[in-house]
Amino acid sequence: KAGVTQTPRYLIKTRGQQVTLSCSPISGHRSVSWYQQTPGQGLQFLFEYFSETQRNKGNFPGRFSGRQFSNSRSEMNVSTLELGDSALYLCASSVTFRGSTGNYGYTFGSGTRLTVV
Amino acid sequence: AQSVTQLGSHVSVSEGALVLLRCNYSSSVPPYLFWYVQYPNQGLQLLLKYTSAATLVKGINGFEAEFKKSETSFHLTKPSAHMSDAAEYFCAVSPSDSSASKIIFGSGTRLSIRP
Numbered sequence: 008k009a010g011v012t013q014t015p016r017y018l019i020k021t022r023g024q025q026v027t028l029s030c031s032p033i034s035g036h037r038s039v040s041w042y043q044q045t046p047g048q049g050l051q052f053l054f055e056y057f058s059e060t061q062r063n064k065g066n067f068p069g070r071f072s073g074r075q076f077s078n079s080r081s082e083m084n085v086s087t088l089e090l091g092d093s094a095l096y097l098c099a100s101s102v103t104f105r106g107s108t109g110n111y112g113y114t115f116g117s118g119t120r121l122t123v124v
Numbered sequence: 125a126q127s128v129t130q131l132g133s134h135v136s137v138s139e140g141a142l143v144l145l146r147c148n149y150s151s152s153v154p155p156y157l158f159w160y161v162q163y164p165n166q167g168l169q170l171l172l173k174y175t176s177a178a179t180l181v182k183g184i185n186g187f188e189a190e191f192k193k194s195e196t197s198f199h200l201t202k203p204s205a206h207m208s209d210a211a212e213y214f215c216a217v218s219p220s221d222s223s224a225s226k227i228i229f230g231s232g233t234r235l236s237i238r239p
Contacts, residue, residue, distance in 0.1 A: 013167075038223070040223075040225070045183075049229060049230075049231050050229040062223065062225070063223060065225070079174075096167075097168065103162075114170075115167035115168040115169070117165070118167050
């Protein structure tokens with residue numbers, strides 16, 4: 008059974024550019040969540056999607072956006088990149104939405120390492 | 125409100141020695157508790173989770189953790205460290221029956237293993 012696939016694995020962008028990251032969940036998983044991981048702030052929640060609908064959003068500026076497709080694949084977009092956006096972006100999938108943390112857990116992908124120069 | 129504190133950003137033990145990584149939590153509702161491991165340039169892998177069943181939870185790779193409500197702790201242990209255990213470990217807490225948005229991660233503990 009394939010795991011959570013994130014593409015690309017590494018990305019280098021210039022300030023002011025925009026970037027799109029992709030996440031393919033485990034087959035059958037309908038919930039996808041995104042996290043930003045930095046040495047200073049640790050793991051911070053970005054968004055959560057279930058059945059193509061954003062269910063929750065973390066405390067990030069509007070430059071960060073996302074969406075989920077009918078096949079549960081998800082993308083996140085960051086516009087007008089800043090140096091502080093350099094981070095490891097992790098995607099996690101789960102079977103369902105509420106009640107999932109305990110009963111089903113979340114499976115994380117290997118992440119996309121974004122470097123903004 | 126919930127929070128989690130991992131005591132010690134870096135722990136170093138000798139190969140074959142006991143591993144003890146400390147985690148204390150704060151939660152206004154019955155919590156679910158997790159330990160994740162992260163290897164360099166990898167995502168998070170679930171080691172074990174407490175979901176209000178047995179207080180002693182056994183996970184993968186020989187790790188276990190004990191939920192102690194009176195001490196609000198969920199420390200991770202392994203009787204004998206192996207070189208392959210070198211990684212970063214994250215403790216996390218969430219309310220029961222909640223979603224990813226409510227998971228709070230600790231700041232992580234980097235475990236080094238001395239030969």
